[in-house]
Amino acid sequence: MTKKILIIEDEKNLARFVSLELQHEGYEVIVEVNGREGLETALEKEFDLILLDLMLPEMDGFEVTHRLQTEKTTYIMMMTARDSIMDVVAGLDRGADDYIVKPFAIEELLARIRAIFRRQDIESEKKVPSQGIYRDLVLNPQNRSVNRGDDEISLTKREYDLLNILMTNMNRVMTREELLSNVWKYDEAVETNVVDVYIRYLRGKIDIPGKESYIQTVRGMGYVIREK
Numbered sequence: 278m279t280k281k282i283l284i285i286e287d288e289k290n291l292a293r294f295v296s297l298e299l300q301h302e303g304y305e306v307i308v309e310v311n312g313r314e315g316l317e318t319a320l321e322k323e324f325d326l327i328l329l330d331l332m333l334p335e336m337d338g339f340e341v342t343h344r345l346q347t348e349k350t351t352y353i354m355m356m357t358a359r360d361s362i363m364d365v366v367a368g369l370d371r372g373a374d375d376y377i378v379k380p381f382a383i384e385e386l387l388a389r390i391r392a393i394f395r396r397q398d399i400e401s402e403k404k405v406p407s408q409g410i411y412r413d414l415v416l417n418p419q420n421r422s423v424n425r426g427d428d429e430i431s432l433t434k435r436e437y438d439l440l441n442i443l444m445t446n447m448n449r450v451m452t453r454e455e456l457l458s459n460v461w462k463y464d465e466a467v468e469t470n471v472v473d474v475y476i477r478y479l480r481g482k483i484d485i486p487g488k489e490s491y492i493q494t495v496r497g498m499g500y501v502i503r504e505k
Contacts, residue, residue, distance in 0.1 A: 280325040280394060281305045285315030285341065286356065287333055291379075295328065298383050299390075312336030316344055324351055326393060331357035331368065339371055346372040349434040350421075352393050356381075409444045411502060414483060414491060416441055423483070430482050435460060439475050440483070443492060443502045452499040476500055 282299055286292040287310045296306045307322075309315035312333035319327055319341075327345075331338040342353055355368045355376040368376055375389055409416035413426045421437050423430040432440065438460045443451060453472045461471070476492060484490045493501050 279303065279305050281307075281323065282390075283315065283319055283322075283324045283327045284308045285310075285312065285319075285327065285333065285338070286330040287311060288330070295383070295386065298387070302387060304390075310334075312338065312341050316341045319345055319351065320348055325397065326352045326354065326390060329353055329355050329373070331355055331364070339367065342368070342371045342373055347435065352397065354389065354393065409441065411444055411447070411491065411504075414444075416444060425483055425485075432479075432482060435475060436479050436482070439472075440479055443500060448501065448503050450495045450498050450501045456499065472500075 313335040
């Protein structure tokens with residue numbers, strides 16, 4: 278399957294050059310020239326890798342990376358002219374998987390991309406998880422897709438992770454604190470009531486109006502999906 282790469286880079290000549298080289302290597306490429314539009318494209322479509330400039334108009338690469346990490350799992354390589362250790366560490370800490378300092382040799386960029394894709398393939402081979410099934414609701418961990426009957430349901434990364442943990446722990450009441458720990462990793466900036474908000478989002482997407490919700494509330498405790 279052809280690998281899809283998103284380039285978010287405001288230097289148009291560089292973006293065009295890299296895009297042409299990647300297409301020559303057989304990759305499918307989309308280019309965005311500012312951070313906000315790049316983030317929107319990254320969230321709307323699926324990519325195997327994002328090449329992300331650090332200094333971007335409208336939204337910088339740090340913020341793009343941070344927002345992406347809350348919604349989906351995508352490999353990110355930062356392309357930056359800022360080569361200080363602190364900038365590199367900041368990028369990696371925010372979720373980037375690799376970085377390359379501009380100006381760079383195209384051969385080095387291509388080699389790093391191949392290394393990332395090899396790592397992806399190895400990780401995919403190591404874990405081929407089984408589908409999660411509850412009645413007519415099906416979770417496919419390989420591509421993080423969700424279907425209810427014949428309908429495909431679009432979930433954010435957080436929504437998917439929340440539904441997955443509830444289905445993995447079928448019949449067990451999960452407290453808000455447990456869900457917060459598993460899905461948000463106890464982010465200090467997140468209050469426990471955010472779990473209630475995301476449960477409401479989930480119900481709005483997976484439930485059928487007029488029918489009982491698959492996710493049950495256990496007052497004073499948390500939430501559970503029960504086998505019938």
